Amino acid sequence: KQEVTQIPAALSVPEGENLVLNCSFTDSAIYNLQWFRQDPGKGLTSLLLIQSSQREQTSGRLNASLDKSSGRSTLYIAASQPGDSATYLCAVGGAAGNKLTFGGGTRVLVKP
Amino acid sequence: SQTIHQWPATLVQPVGSPLSLECTVEGTSNPNLYWYRQAAGRGLQLLFYSVGIGQISSEVPQNLSASRPQDRQFILSSKKLLLSDSGFYLCAWMGQAGSPLHFGNGTRLTVT
Numbered sequence A: 001k002q003e004v005t006q007i008p009a010a011l012s013v014p015e016g017e018n019l020v021l022n023c024s025f026t027d028s029a030i031y032n033l034q035w036f037r038q039d040p041g042k043g044l045t046s047l048l049l050i051q052s053s054q055r056e057q058t059s060g061r062l063n064a065s066l067d068k069s070s071g072r073s074t075l076y077i078a079a080s081q082p083g084d085s086a087t088y089l090c091a092v093g094g095a096a097g098n099k100l101t102f103g104g105g106t107r108v109l110v111k112p
Numbered sequence B: 001s002q003t004i005h006q007w008p009a010t011l012v013q014p015v016g017s018p019l020s021l022e023c024t025v026e027g028t029s030n031p032n033l034y035w036y037r038q039a040a041g042r043g044l045q046l047l048f049y050s051v052g053i054g055q056i057s058s059e060v061p062q063n064l065s066a067s068r069p070q071d072r073q074f075i076l077s078s079k080k081l082l083l084s085d086s087g088f089y090l091c092a093w094m095g096q097a098g099s100p101l102h103f104g105n106g107t108r109l110t111v112t
Helices: none
Strands: A010-014 A019-025 A032-038 A044-051 A056-059 A062-067 A072-077 A086-093 A100-102 A106-111 B003-007 B010-013 B019-026 B032-038 B044-052 B055-058 B064-070 B073-078 B087-094 B101-103 B107-111
Touching: A010 A019, A019 A032, A019 A086, A019 A106, A032 A062, A032 A072, A032 B101, A044 A056, A044 A062, A044 A072, A044 B101, A072 A086, A100 B044, B003 B087, B010 B019, B019 B032, B019 B087, B019 B107, B032 B073, B044 B064, B044 B073, B055 B064, B073 B087
Parallel strands: A010 A106, B010 B107
Antiparallel strands: A019 A072, A032 A044, A032 A086, A056 A062, A062 A072, A086 A100, A086 A106, B003 B019, B019 B073, B032 B044, B032 B087, B044 B055, B064 B073, B087 B101, B087 B107
């Protein structure tokens, strides 16, 4: 059974600092990996999707890497802003690609 | 463009009462549909998913059920709510397998 872990559960950084968020998974036979953002009381917004054959994916200030063999993904957010404060979740797609297993999330606070 | 509608946004129900949460998707056909629950302090738990009309897979034994009467409609139901059913319920859709997962805004259910 796939298990997805995100450590730390919470982190606080000053504005302008780069954010590094970690995600680890136990079964490397994945279809893809997605990163999401969740604001309090809201649904999840998809940020980046990395296919199992890819090593990284970029969108603006966001960059996500994937190392399938070691069971790890990292989300980098450059030059953090207070508006980046949210909970970030990673999710791993199973072999068929239509079921995701989620990590517990990392709650981020960017202080102005 | 595709949109997902989920209602109601909040719901307070007494123990033993029935439940019906509805989710509809616009702008796509034959989507994969999902119901997740997010309890306080816990991760996102997949409850049900559907790959087509009348096709429902249950992930967790519980007193909840799901139905998909139309291609883009997904309903979560219960005949008798328990206190432990309280939580944040999220509907989501995915196009072809392996594409991004898109969430609705969620329903906050409090069982009293």
